[in-house]
Amino acid sequence: MTSAAASGSATAALPTRFCGIELAHPIVNGSGTFDAIAAQRAFGPALVEQFPFAAFVSKTVTLAPREGNPPPRLWELPAGLINSIGLPNKGLAGYLTHDLPELAALPVPLIVNVMGFTRDEVAELVSAFAERDEVAALELNVSCPNVETGLIMGADPAETALLVERVRPLTDKPLIVKLTPNATDPGAVAVAAEAAGADALSLINTIRGMALDPRTHEPWLGGTTGGVSGATVRAVALAQVYDVAGRVSIPLVAMGGVQRGRDADDLLRAGATLVAVGTESFRDPLAGARVADELTRIRRPDARPGARARG
Amino acid sequence: MTSAAASGSATAALPTRFCGIELAHPIVNGSGTFDAIAAQRAFGPALVEQFPFAAFVSKTVTLAPREGNPPPRLWELPAGLINSIGLPNKGLAGYLTHDLPELAALPVPLIVNVMGFTRDEVAELVSAFAERDEVAALELNVSCPNVETGLIMGADPAETALLVERVRPLTDKPLIVKLTPNATDPGAVAVAAEAAGADALSLINTIRGMALDPRTHEPWLGGTTGGVSGATVRAVALAQVYDVAGRVSIPLVAMGGVQRGRDADDLLRAGATLVAVGTESFRDPLAGARVADELTRIRRPDARPGARARG
């Protein structure tokens, strides 16, 4: 066991460049798995002083506000979690007014994750953030249906290409397309996104899963099905990252079940540039810093004297 | 913990009809996870006397013999397994000569699983078994590419429909189409298979996954990637079975991570008619009988006196 808190010293030991953004290390958060504003309510300014990630990715923003799915929203698995959160958020206007100023004050670059149910909606979101200097990059969450075509945008290479082509001219900021693992061939979607002008790709989002209430035998989750994350998806994430890395040349943000430095190391070796920590932050709010610290020891064993002998 | 061996008495307590075949209970094996001939070499005639499944599904047969993938072929996960076995088998001729007579002697109906790399190959396999009285039903493993189109047959509704339409006229035996979970919409494939004449569907096959050698950081498996099975896929399997059950009216053989009677019960409640045990048989060769026994106690608590008070 490593000590609970990451020491600041190690986290600067793996400087990383991603789409022109300089980061102290390659560990960021998965969208929707860390709320930096809520965390400041719980932890106060100490959270900012010990901020665990090299960049902050905010929860998916949609055009209109969303309440999210009815509870229960969580089901624990042997080494993971199913969630049916349903993307609750204040909507674009609410985000710009309430969240953006607070998130812009974080000590790390801000990546805003957006999702729309039509290409026009996504375009409106991208345009809105294009002019905001506080935003370092945009991530497109394409794990949702296009209500016009009925297709899951990110499961279909052609849909993804049309979407990226539509929004690419609207901003100079790096565009990260977040792939869904619930697709026949995420590699083909990746290739299409790259060709259409994406600057980077992130993967994996959660895998569709479900549980029954042990008493009623009805679906447990308010949203009926949900998304599986955590250690239990790690092997699937690694396979998809390895495959996509072999088919595109833009950088990848890899995630799925990262708990320790060596999980991050595996994803980097499979071809990723950044690694995101998601579910593990629920178990340990400073997991991002711990993973960065463990990774530094794996990658640069001599970076700190005595680091190997347990820091 | 229940006792190691399933008592024969309980296993007859849940008679099940599947595509016109009468079974003693709803528990069968997953193709490729039990070799009844090898098991007789290890266990002798006792294996047949205590045969753990209500029907036997044989490992995928291809037209030509296959050696399978180079080792290593296995990687253990927290609650599961990645395999890259690569469908080793004696080929159709070898199967008919060597395996079929032995498997026909089992005390339960025989379901033969076949796979081809073109529609003609599948047709040839189906035709060959169509005339064999020893075979109760055929299962089509469509988790492989059609070498002519490059598409994974079972990931694409149109491909699946063309395949089933091609082979449907060749046999009166029940045709089970085994879906792949590595598809954008297994439910759409299910609907296409039903429309094209499938009598039943089975799901899920393994989910693509991967591991790196902890020492060399190269892919561990001889086949680079493999298929994830076991408890770790249970939530994903349940979601797909629930979804498919809501979209077709033909019976389903459900599998994925079944370890206990209540896992089987969940899949039956999600809409399946049969449940297959795969990876769990590796941990306990009589797992099929144990699951059937546990299921009987859940479903018919009064079937045996004192069953509830731990049999």
Next chain:
Amino acid sequence: MSAGALAVTTDDGRRTLAPPGRRRVTVLARQQFGAYAVLRCADPGGPPPRPGQFAMLATAERWGGGDGERPFLPRAFSVLRARPGELEFLLEDVGPGTARLAELEPGDGLWVLGPLGIGFSVAASELAGRRALLVGGGVGIAPLAILQDELVASDAAVTALLGFRDGLHAAGAALLRDARIATDDGSAGHAGLVTDLLTAELDRDQAAIVYACGPPPMLEAVRALCAGRAVPAQLALESGMACGFGACFGCVVPTRSGYVRLCLDGPVLDADRLETALTPGAGH
């Protein structure tokens, strides 16, 4: 990490801020009270929690660890009692997480993240001449113990009414002072529901403020009872939590103004914010 001696409170004194890292503390003692276990652990430098706040707990060993089985996520527990440098929690074994925690022995390691959430309001303006009625059900008595300590220290008038399933559980009543008891099976105290005791108390004198924690049906009965008589009530709710600090949006409960994250805006909610205290997926 050092939690620092100077604790900062926010949310009108109802929240003590937590250090952002989980800390590994040492179990000092485990004591059994009938069906319940009390874990006492050393928390040197840990900030003093407000009554009603909770912590996310996980054992340091055999809690899923790197590649874990269930329990995988930490579990939420109300602070039962806090002394400088020490924390106490009350557990009932209802599943894999509580079972594992209930196995801990003195000297074992425990991960603690907390104190979290917003606790009870005991502002003088709130009490304002009213006596405090503490209504607890089962393991829900936990946050009432630390609340009673605080109210007694400030010389407020307090009455504790506690309900339990049976005599084995009623042993938990020893954790509060002078508690009046109801049991479902009549094996101790009043035979019936704790809300019978509450009704009698309110019938006697409505000048009261109710602080309640317990299973959803009990909380809902308390809510309805107090609403009907315009008695102010604060309810400590439960819901399934993955993180405890607002990260996952998993713990929401419906209020009159929409879903709120119980770990962030609760677990104590003013009763009049709720249409019902029967929240889906909570309680056992």
Next chain:
Amino acid sequence: MSAGALAVTTDDGRRTLAPPGRRRVTVLARQQFGAYAVLRCADPGGPPPRPGQFAMLATAERWGGGDGERPFLPRAFSVLRARPGELEFLLEDVGPGTARLAELEPGDGLWVLGPLGIGFSVAASELAGRRALLVGGGVGIAPLAILQDELVASDAAVTALLGFRDGLHAAGAALLRDARIATDDGSAGHAGLVTDLLTAELDRDQAAIVYACGPPPMLEAVRALCAGRAVPAQLALESGMACGFGACFGCVVPTRSGYVRLCLDGPVLDADRLETALTPGAGH
């Protein structure tokens, strides 16, 4: 399940059939031999294994159980020794499965499936005037102990040559009789490889049959040495196994006639069936 007193052997007497159910046995003793642990367990009615056969083991508690972490699958272990109603296994802690097994205490439960696989051939025709040279490396000495017992009981001439990393491991040599030892670091016996001892033995007299078990490089050296001198050799190999009874096709090793499932057609293979004993993914 009762395993039955009448054991049936097949494969020219090299395989005792296993009962098809795994059976829960009780650990009687755990004894440490330097770096190795020996587990002795009661196996009433269990069929007597042939030397070289193995069993799939898993602890009854905390082995993944219903919803498990690693270890998830059972692990393969050669039978070290068998007495009526008892089995012994030799373990070296190299990972989560062996670590968990090495924690077992007398009275603990153990799942056993076996005996499995094809053991050594000790047919008179095979020995035919040759002396038996038992060549073991590290934990690979396990199947040689039961083999030596059998050969000694039939009055065959036997010499045991055992190689270890260091003195701590060389303590395992006490499990065989009159073993000659080599250690990598020279801390016990010959300083060097066990194949040095084998070379010297064969130089002295080639009328021998070699039975070997150990890490792949050692087995490969033995294979090459014996092949060069036309000395018959039987090698007990290792590979990653999920099931142990031919169900998964995961344990294959390449032979001159293609892949064979080591759990079904091995683990003992005639050396001349192999191009090399260096099989991918095996050994540590």
